[in-house]
Amino acid sequence: MNDHKRPAAKTTRRRGRELLDAIHQAVLLEVAETGLPGLTMEGIARRAETAKTSLYRRWTSPEDILIEALRERYPRENPTAGAVDLRGDLVAAIGLMRELMGDRILGPAMLAVNSEAMVRPELHRRMWTEVYDPQGERFTWRVMEHYAALGHIDPAKVNDLTADIGESLMLKYAVDHPGELPPKGYEERIVDEVLLPVLGVRP
Amino acid sequence: MNDHKRPAAKTTRRRGRELLDAIHQAVLLEVAETGLPGLTMEGIARRAETAKTSLYRRWTSPEDILIEALRERYPRENPTAGAVDLRGDLVAAIGLMRELMGDRILGPAMLAVNSEAMVRPELHRRMWTEVYDPQGERFTWRVMEHYAALGHIDPAKVNDLTADIGESLMLKYAVDHPGELPPKGYEERIVDEVLLPVLGVRP
DNA sequence: CGTATTAGATACGTCATCGTAGCCTAGTGA
DNA sequence: TCACTAGGCTACGATGACGTATCTAATACG
Incomplete structure (x- = not known):
């Protein structure tokens, strides 16, 4: 009965749109708080409660994530x-x-x-x-x-x-x-x- | 004849006003280039060609140096x-x-x-x-x-x-x-x- | 001239971020 | 149902800033 990997809690795993939205939200909150130069992959990952690796899989820099988030959210x-x-x-x-x-x-x-x-x-x-x-x-x-x-x-x-x-x-x-x-x-x-x-x- | 500590070159050592001005100049150039959050003691020291220690002796943060420099240089x-x-x-x-x-x-x-x-x-x-x-x-x-x-x-x-x-x-x-x-x-x-x-x- | 200040050099352990690698697993859809 | 995909976890060595300690050397000043 050794719970060998933090078994409980997180039952559901986000993907696609849901995850993307969470990341966008996170990057906006993060940049508002730390400023653009303080924006870091680790910070975004922490706030979005996802893994750094998941970010690097899609983007190459914090700024890219930010621009994408803004493009989606900016009022048109x-x-x-x-x-x-x-x-x-x-x-x-x-x-x-x-x-x-x-x-x-x-x-x-x-x-x-x-x-x-x-x-x-x-x-x-x-x-x-x-x-x-x-x-x-x-x-x-x-x-x-x-x-x-x-x-x-x-x-x-x-x-x-x-x-x-x-x-x-x-x-x-x-x-x-x-x-x-x-x-x-x-x-x-x-x-x-x-x-x-x-x-x-x-x- | 082993030049046991980089003997030549730097004959003169700045102090007081002269050094202070160099540091002020350095912090302004530095912040212009890297932005305030990128401002660092090491960076300022490098640019002013002085030792990090000399900075810590007088100030406790890069921002303090900057404010001081601005106070002196801002047109009145x-x-x-x-x-x-x-x-x-x-x-x-x-x-x-x-x-x-x-x-x-x-x-x-x-x-x-x-x-x-x-x-x-x-x-x-x-x-x-x-x-x-x-x-x-x-x-x-x-x-x-x-x-x-x-x-x-x-x-x-x-x-x-x-x-x-x-x-x-x-x-x-x-x-x-x-x-x-x-x-x-x-x-x-x-x-x-x-x-x-x-x-x-x-x- | 000799001493007290003040700068400069070097080194250190700590910490956070970097970008990547390797592996595990939940959800999806054929 | 089963294989595949996308997301999650952990760990790694590298880098660079942190703040401090220690020592040496230049300059000012009496």
Whole structure:
């Protein structure tokens, strides 16, 4: 009756999708906690409760796992713009960024990755080609274009710079207040005090 | 005649200020290259061409050395604002950020540190209390206040949000284009297309 | 000139991660 | 039901950072 190999407990063994999801989850949590450079195969394995070998079988580096996880989990929603509510659509567009920042898993993970990407151009490129959509981001920009096409705003005032304002202010908030979300109404203030004046629209 | 301990070469031995400066320089270069989590006593020692022991004698962690180096090297200039050229002063204020970003040593080092600080609130606090001045930053903000006091702009339009615009756009540029500086004239565009309209000033 | 400081060199045991190898076993599906 | 696949376990030598101890040598300073 010698239980010669820890017999009990783990009755079931995960495979395929189930295991993959667990690993993806693990890598995101891990990177959020330790930062990208602290990301290690052993760490991921520990957290996913799987074996290091199982990781090496499929991937060759922690970063590869991470990118794959992000590609799967990163939100790809097409922000839609109505036809009548410029202000509301702008607020909503900026709000998408708050959603991302507020995601308890994806938010910190993205922070950690973007941090590193600032110092490692190859990673930056990789994120853009492998994670961010071909269509790519720029929530605010789409809304602006839309209303410019409708003649509600001067098309000349829609450009790379003005389209960046909303996202950049949200970004700076994140940088200045690690771990916090902007206060309620922050998006509205951005739109009312900055974007609309810049676009030459009177409330 | 056995040269029993590598006799030649190193005739002089650094100490005090000279050594300290070399170490500070080394830690900044090192962190720029390896990132903060990759920062190690051995690495710093190697680059400064000193002994690990000499580091441990004075500091207890790589991070301590780094903070000290930053405290010494971080620019503390009082941005002055004249009385007559709002536009020019704003451009200059934002330009200070370009200078920092463009510094081949301090720029990358600050990037690396800020990256980490986003994920490690204690570090963020430490930077603010030990590196950034008591007076603290906010180049643009000072200029705005100044001209508001002079009655050139509506004081109600000078607040946390509007004061952040310039820096945040420069920051976003850095995030989106790792290793690059904004194109010539970028500050001017920020001022002309964004800041002045927001402040309700017509060119 | 001689002594007290301060740097530099070397070595050590410990620890965590690396990437790989070898073998065992639960689940799957023909 | 049985063979095959995919996952799990353990162990390994290698590497590199850790923090400390010990000794030697250069420089400053009285």
